[in-house]
Amino acid sequence: xxxxxxxxxxxxxxxSSPGTRRLLDVLRDDLGLxxxxxxxxxGECGACSVLLDGKLVNSCILPVLAxxxxxxxxLEGLRETExxxxxxxxxxxxxxxxCGFCTPGMVMAAAALLFEHSDPTEQEIRIxxxxxxxxxxxxxxxxxxxxxxxxxxxxxx
Amino acid sequence: xxxxxxNPVRRVDAYDKAAGYAQYLxxxxxxxxxxxxxxxxxxxxxxxxxxxxxxxxxxxxxxxAADIPPGGENRIQMIKSDWPVFVSDTVRYLGQxxxxxxxxxxxxxxxxxxxxxxxxxxxxxxxxxxxGLACRGGAIHGDDNLFADFHLKKxxxxxxxxxxxxxxxxxxxxxxxxxxxxEPQGITAEWKEGKLVFHASCQCPFYIxxxxxxxxxxxxxxxxxxxxxxxxxxxxxxxxxDVIASALAVAVYVLRRPVQVIFxxxxxxxxxxxxxxxxxxxxxxxxxxxxITAMDIDARLNAGAFESCSPIVLQRTIFSANxxxxxxxxxxxxxxxxxNTVPSDAxxxxxAPQGIFAAEMHMSHLARELGTxxxxxxxxxxxxxxGKTVTNGTVREEVLLEQMWSRAAELSGYYEKxxxxxxxxxxxxxxxxxxxxxxxxxxxxxxxxxxxxxxxGSKDGSAEILLSNVEMGQGTATTFSKIAARVLDIPLDxxxxxxxxxxxxxxxxxxxxxxxxMVVGKLVERAASQLRERWGGxxxxxxxxxxxxxxxxxxxxETLQGDAYPCFSWGVCIVEVSVDPGTWEVETLGVWTGxxxxxxxxxxxxxxxxxxGVNQALGYGGLEKLELSGGGFAQHTLADYSIPxxxxxxxxxxxxxxxxxxxxPFGAKGAGELVFDGAAAAYAAxxxxxxxxxxxxxxxxxxxxxxxxxA
Ligand code: FES
Ligand code: FES
Numbered sequence: 129x130x131x132x133x134x135x136x137x138x139x140x141x142x143x144s145s146p147g148t149r150r151l152l153d154v155l156r157d158d159l160g161l162x163x164x165x166x167x168x169x170x171g172e173c174g175a176c177s178v179l180l181d182g183k184l185v186n187s188c189i190l191p192v193l194a195x196x197x198x199x200x201x202x203l204e205g206l207r208e209t210e211x212x213x214x215x216x217x218x219x220x221x222x223x224x225x226x227c228g229f230c231t232p233g234m235v236m237a238a239a240a241l242l243f244e245h246s247d248p249t250e251q252e253i254r255i256x257x258x259x260x261x262x263x264x265x266x267x268x269x270x271x272x273x274x275x276x277x278x279x280x281x282x283x284x285x
Numbered sequence: 286x287x288x289x290x291x292n293p294v295r296r297v298d299a300y301d302k303a304a305g306y307a308q309y310l311x312x313x314x315x316x317x318x319x320x321x322x323x324x325x326x327x328x329x330x331x332x333x334x335x336x337x338x339x340x341x342x343x344x345x346x347x348x349x350a351a352d353i354p355p356g357g358e359n360r361i362q363m364i365k366s367d368w369p370v371f372v373s374d375t376v377r378y379l380g381q382x383x384x385x386x387x388x389x390x391x392x393x394x395x396x397x398x399x400x401x402x403x404x405x406x407x408x409x410x411x412x413x414x415x416x417g418l419a420c421r422g423g424a425i426h427g428d429d430n431l432f433a434d435f436h437l438k439k440x441x442x443x444x445x446x447x448x449x450x451x452x453x454x455x456x457x458x459x460x461x462x463x464x465x466x467x468e469p470q471g472i473t474a475e476w477k478e479g480k481l482v483f484h485a486s487c488q489c490p491f492y493i494x495x496x497x498x499x500x501x502x503x504x505x506x507x508x509x510x511x512x513x514x515x516x517x518x519x520x521x522x523x524x525x526x527d528v529i530a531s532a533l534a535v536a537v538y539v540l541r542r543p544v545q546v547i548f549x550x551x552x553x554x555x556x557x558x559x560x561x562x563x564x565x566x567x568x569x570x571x572x573x574x575x576x577i578t579a580m581d582i583d584a585r586l587n588a589g590a591f592e593s594c595s596p597i598v599l600q601r602t603i604f605s606a607n608x609x610x611x612x613x614x615x616x617x618x619x620x621x622x623x624x625n626t627v628p629s630d631a632x633x634x635x636x637a638p639q640g641i642f643a644a645e646m647h648m649s650h651l652a653r654e655l656g657t658x659x660x661x662x663x664x665x666x667x668x669x670x671x672g673k674t675v676t677n678g679t680v681r682e683e684v685l686l687e688q689m690w691s692r693a694a695e696l697s698g699y700y701e702k703x704x705x706x707x708x709x710x711x712x713x714x715x716x717x718x719x720x721x722x723x724x725x726x727x728x729x730x731x732x733x734x735x736x737x738x739x740x741x742g743s744k745d746g747s748a749e750i751l752l753s754n755v756e757m758g759q760g761t762a763t764t765f766s767k768i769a770a771r772v773l774d775i776p777l778d779x780x781x782x783x784x785x786x787x788x789x790x791x792x793x794x795x796x797x798x799x800x801x802x803m804v805v806g807k808l809v810e811r812a813a814s815q816l817r818e819r820w821g822g823x824x825x826x827x828x829x830x831x832x833x834x835x836x837x838x839x840x841x842x843e844t845l846q847g848d849a850y851p852c853f854s855w856g857v858c859i860v861e862v863s864v865d866p867g868t869w870e871v872e873t874l875g876v877w878t879g880x881x882x883x884x885x886x887x888x889x890x891x892x893x894x895x896x897x898g899v900n901q902a903l904g905y906g907g908l909e910k911l912e913l914s915g916g917g918f919a920q921h922t923l924a925d926y927s928i929p930x931x932x933x934x935x936x937x938x939x940x941x942x943x944x945x946x947x948x949x950p951f952g953a954k955g956a957g958e959l960v961f962d963g964a965a966a967a968y969a970a971x972x973x974x975x976x977x978x979x980x981x982x983x984x985x986x987x988x989x990x991x992x993x994x995x996a
Contacts, residue, residue, distance in 0.1 A: 162312035163305025165516075167467045168550040172923035175467060203305035212304075220299035223889040226897065227758025228302025229467040229516025235303060250936070257931040261923065263465050263517050264758045266900030267931040269893055 132196045136161075137205025147193030152176045154192045155202060163203035163232040167261070174260030177233035178202045184240035184259070203232045206239055214281040215239060215273070224273035226264035233260050238274045246285035247278055290771055290951050293889030296763045297777070298514075298756060310471045310486050310513045311547055318473070319344075321387045321536060321546040322398045323529070325380040325556065326372055329625040329916030330410035330422060333372050336383060339400040342393070347401070348536045349384035356502035357538075361531045362495050363524055367426075368591040368628070370500045370531040376405055377425060377590035378627050379916040380556035385532045387544050410625035412913050414564050414585045417622035425590065426623035432588050433596035433621040435603060435845060439675050440614035442570075445579030449570035455650055457567070457643040458982040459965075461911040461918070462560035462904075464632060465928050468516025470557055471547035472526060474533040481534060483510045487526040488518045489795035490753055490787050496527035497534040511786040515757040519901070520631030522757070523797055524593050525558050554921040558630030559911065561586040561598055561621075565606065565643035570614075575655045577666065579614035582606050584640065588621040589628035595621040598629075598636035600726050604849050605640030605962075607675050609686060609718045610648065610666035615675055625916060631797060633901065634961045637721055642983060645717045645966035650979055658703070659970065660716050664690065667718075678839075678848035685942050686718060689857045689879040696938055697859045697877040706974075712874075713975030714861040717967035722850025723955035724800040727840035730832055737791035738808035740769060741827040742820035748773055749781040750809060752793035754801045756784070759957050760890035761801050765809050767886055768950045772813035775822065791829060799854070799955025802886060806950040808832060835948050852946050854959040855881040858899070860967040864975040869987035869994070871907060871972055876937045876964065883946035883954035891956055895939045898960030904929045906965030906983045907972075 130147035133140065136159065145154055152169075155161040155178070164187055167175030171189035178187050179201040206212035215238050218224075225231050234257065241248060241256030248256065253274045254267070262270065278285065301307045324347070326333065338347055350359050350371040359373055360366040372383045383403050388394045409422030417430045424430050446452070472485040481503060485493055490510040498508060510530075515522065529546050536544050548557070563586050570579040584602050588595035603619035645663075652662035667687070672680045694700060699714060706712035724730055739751040750769055756762040766780040773780075793805045812830040820826040840847040858878040862871050876899060885891040908927045912919040920926035945952025965983055973980040978993040 156311075162308065165309070165468070166311065167469075168923050170550060170922055170924065173467065173550075207304045216300065216303040219303040220295050223293070223296065223299075223893050225296060225299045225302045226760070226893055227467065227515065227517040228298065228307050229309065231302050232305040235305075254931040261465075261467065261928060261930060263467050263519070263901070263928060264897045265893055266896035266898075266929070266934070266937065268896045268936050269889075271931065271936070 130193055132192055134195050134197060135199045137202060143192060145192055148191045151187040151190040151192050151195055155187060161202045161204050165229055165232060167229065174233045174237060175230055177236040177260060179236060179240055182243055184237055203235055206236065211239065211281060211284050214284060215277045218277035218280060219273040222269050222273040222276055224265065224270040230260060230262040234262065234270055238277060241274065242278055242285045290767060291885040291888045293887055294763065294767065294777060296760060297766055298762055307514050309468055309516055310473060310484060313484065313513065315473055315475065315543045317542055319387045319389055319540065319542050319544045320391050320394050321385045321533065321544045322394050323382050323532060323546065324384045324386055324398060324401050324403065326376045326383055326405060327403055328376055328405045328407045329379040331376045331405040331407040332374055333376055333383065333405050335404040337402040337404065339397060345386065345388035345397060346540065347384050347386050348539055352539050353535055354501055354538050358499045360499055361527050362499050363527060363593055365592045370535060378625050380627065382528065382532055385536050387536055387540065410916060412624055412626055412916065414587050414622050417587065417624040425625065430623040431620050432592045432623055433599050435599065435619040437603060437617040437675055437845060439673060439677055442579040442581060442614040442616040445614040446570045449578060450573040451571050453569045453571065453651060453654060455567040455647045456981060457565045457646050459563045459639050459642055460984060461562050462632060462909055463554055463911055463926060464519045464521030466517030466519060466521055469548045469550060469553040470522065470525060470529060472529050472533055473543055473545040474530065474537040475543035476537050476541045480507045480509055481537060483530055484513050485510060485526050485530065486513050486515045486522060488522045488755055488757060488797060490785055491792045492524065492795055493526055493530045494787050497531050500531050501534045501538045509786060509788045512755045512784045514784060515755060518757040519633045520635065521557060523631040523795065525630065550923065551921050554926060555917055556627060558628050560632035561588060561595065561629035561636065561639065563602065563639035567647045569651060577612055580612050582615065582617045584617065584619045586621050587624055587626065587629060589624055589626045591628045593628045593630045595629060597726060598631065600845065601636030602640040604676060604722065605637040606644055608641050608644035609668050609720050609855065611668045611672045612666065617675060626913065633898065634958045635798065637958065638962050638965065641719045641962050642966045646969060646980065649715065649970045649973065660690065663718060674849065676849045677846050682852055682946065683944060684855065685881050685944055686855055686857065689855065689881060689942055692940060693857050693859050693877050693879050697861065697875060699859055702861060708974050709977030711866050711975050712863045713971040713973065714859060715967055715970030715974055716857060716859045717963040717970065719856045719963035720853040721799060721955060721959035721962055722853050723803045724850060725798050726849055727842055730804055731834040734794040734832065736793040736805055736808060736832045737829060738793050738805060738812050739791050739827060739829045740812040740816050742816050742822065743825050744823055746775065746822040747779045747781060748775065751790040752805060753785045753790050754793055754796045754805050757796065759894060760887065764802055764886040764890060765806060768806055768809045769813045772810055773817050799958045802953050803949045803955045804832065806886065806953060807948060810950040851948060852954055854954045854956060856959050856963050858963040858967045860964065860971045862968065862971040862975055864972060864990060869990040873903065873934050875935060878937060879940045879942060880956065880959060881942045881944050882956040882959065883949050884943050884952035885941055886951060886953050891941065892939060894956055895960045896937050899937050899964045900929045900934055902961045902964035903934050903968055906968035907985055908933065910984050910986055
């Protein structure tokens with residue numbers, strides 16, 4: 129058993145768990161943060177994406193010990209912010225959502241991208257989303273969603 | 286802006302999903318939940334001789350065929366019931382369910398599962414179509430390994446062949462394809478007040494109810510299936526959930542505790558159903574002027590170990606084997622071949638993509654052989670209103686393919702590019718044309734499904750739609766709501782639609798066959814208009830309507846003759862590629878596609894279907910290689926089975942042409958599968974032109990392109 133201290137969605141959290149447990153399981157099972165999805169469990173699909181210190185990571189391949197002292201943001205936290213609302217709205221408006229299983233991860237990937245490039249080109253958006261798989265949309269409308277969020281959220285990013 | 290129903294609205298489910306509030310099966314909480322893990326056969330064919338269990342800690346149980354309750358039968362009721370819940374003797378595929386291990390802790394369960402040894406006597410297995418046809422190791426099914434053997438005849442092919450100037454032969458092949466819905470298969474079952482209740486990520490709640498009833502010997506009224514928000518399905522959650530649900534039914538019957546099975550990605554890729562691999566042989570008779578006078582077609586599907594819905598998939602393959610072309614004399618034989626692979630099953634397009642790929646590539650090969658430009662050659666044979674299909678049915682709608690072709694050709698700069706990039710210039714552009722029959726084949730809607738829809742209006746001015754077709758990403762919650770809101774003349778947010786429960790909704794049929802909008806949407810439209818007559822928004826009223834068959838459909842299910850489908854949706858797709866002559870990597874430079882689906886209920890939703898369908902089809906055509914290896918699949922992670930990412934294909938240019946269909950709501954026809962049917966052939970034909978070699982197989986991977994180019 130390890131004691132892990134970190135910040136999750138802005139609040140300090142103390143987790144007691146074997147350090148080798150996947151961050152994904154801690155977030156979902158212990159903390160009820162179920163926006164974080166498991167699509168593959170092998171670091172390939174991005175459904176479990178969260179931000180760790182502002183960087184996009186796959187929580188299914190991260191042992192919880194590795195986030196000690198870190199700052200984690202999940203969609204539960206992001207959706208309470210103006211930036212989060214901006215991306216969510218843009219996704220809903222551009223038809224970026226179909227089955228929705230990839231969507232929380234896509235929203236996190238969009239946030240990570242926009243934090244870095246406030247005015248991305250289409251190719252930069254495609255690169256930013258390339259670690260997140262979506263089987264439904266064929267991506268074009270997600271790309272439009274991110275572009276709309278960038279445009280609408282000028283000044284936010 | 287006009288007030289056409291096609292104008293996009295914000296999807297009713299978009300916000301909850303984008304903000305992470307939507308609850309999928311894995312996100313739901315169940316009191317006292319146990320987890321379950323399926324225990325599987327380690328061989329593809331043989332006989333089960335024993336199962337060795339480790340010592341079971343308290344709270345862990347292994348449940349198998351011996352636990353089927355009295356009166357229950359060890360079979361899953363699909364169309365047939367050849368697929369047992371648990372193996373009790375004969376093994377037909379690698380990974381077939383032998384038992385289910387249950388217990389409270391997932392980690393512990395995994396460890397215990399890995400300590401179970403399943404012993405089998407191994408027998409020689411048949412994996413490929415050829416091996417199945419040759420009954421390698423003895424017949425698996427019947428005495429010839431054929432789940433179905435169909436014959437179609439149009440005109441007088443024998444006479445045409447006897448007068449042929451020459452005959453061209455061709456063989457086209459397609460591989461397995463994995464659905465890769467992002468949410469893996471999963472079901473929770475529980476025992477509640479004498480009833481067996483399922484919460485399932487699925488397409489067809491009523492199929493599950495029917496499937497599990499024999500194994501636990503329970504009447505339908507004591508089995509309830511609730512669909513949970515479903516993270517993609519594409520046909521993969523049509524019949525396969527029946528397999529998990531049946532094992533769970535027995536477990537929960539015995540344990541009287543909730544049990545959940547959610548597959549991990551590896552299990553899902555290795556042991557769930559796939560798209561049928563196909564092999565289609567053509568012999569085509571040409572006259573002295575190079576005109577096609579007849580075709581003889583032999584289509585074979587690898588159906589895998591159990592029948593599931595393979596005969597119906599095969600019907601779509603053979604009905605699509607002339608694509609959009611009116612060939613005067615045709616002979617078709619279709620066979621669904623039993624093998625020892627995981628059963629093949631429904632996957633978006635349901636057999637049509639295989640038939641259309643073969644037909645389009647064969648036409649493309651004929652054009653090459655005759656030295657005619659491909660689009661010009663194909664367009665000479667377009668079906669037209671009044672034309673005859675391969676089942677001797679009649680095309681009843683105006684066919685707008687010419688108009689769609691001109692638009693696509695113009696948008697893509699087809700003719701200029703054709704000149705600029707001659708064959709073999711490592712740059713290629715090519716078209717595919719396709720169609721998709723809407724709804725169930727033949728009389729199925731009337732004789733098998735007979736769908737019902739209820740709409741209730743309440744005093745508070747809101748209405749609720751009750752039906753069994755599920756939202757699985759394709760947008761039906763929104764489209765059904767739009768139809769009802771429009772007819773009832775109330776705002777969209779006054780229409781409710783929930784995930785269906787068999788305890789609450791009438792059976793409007795399964796969510797398959799591009800029937801949801803065209804057939805069930807029409808019922809929604811009718812129910813809403815009847816409700817509107819009696820309901821002023823101030824009382825509680827309810828209307829139930831039932832399917833009515835269009836009166837002009839003529840169909841004989843025995844001979845497969847007549848109108849296989851009430852109408853068709855139509856498509857054209859142009860793909861441009863460049864091929865790297867060093868690595869044989871293909872870069873897709875452009876995709877332009879047009880569809881005629883009657884009328885779109887929502888243009889944005891249809892656009893999403895088009896882009897998603899085209900990307901899946903390009904994956905099928907170029908990337909998604911799934912190879913057999915020792916009876917299983919060589920690829921079983923998302924790292925080695927590549928589905929398209931955001932970088933693989935460019936933005937798709939898509940347009941619609943309207944041609945409202947009288948029997949669809951607001952003129953709508955099916956769209957969800959059509960959009961998958963053509964892009965793989967266009968991709969393959971573009972690669973073919975780029976390297977100036979015949980492409981006969983998909984996926985056309987760099988290895989395959991190297992093989993044909995350097996040969
Ligand atoms: S679940 Fe983590 S990358 Fe797929
Ligand atoms: S919306 Fe279904 S996987 Fe992306």
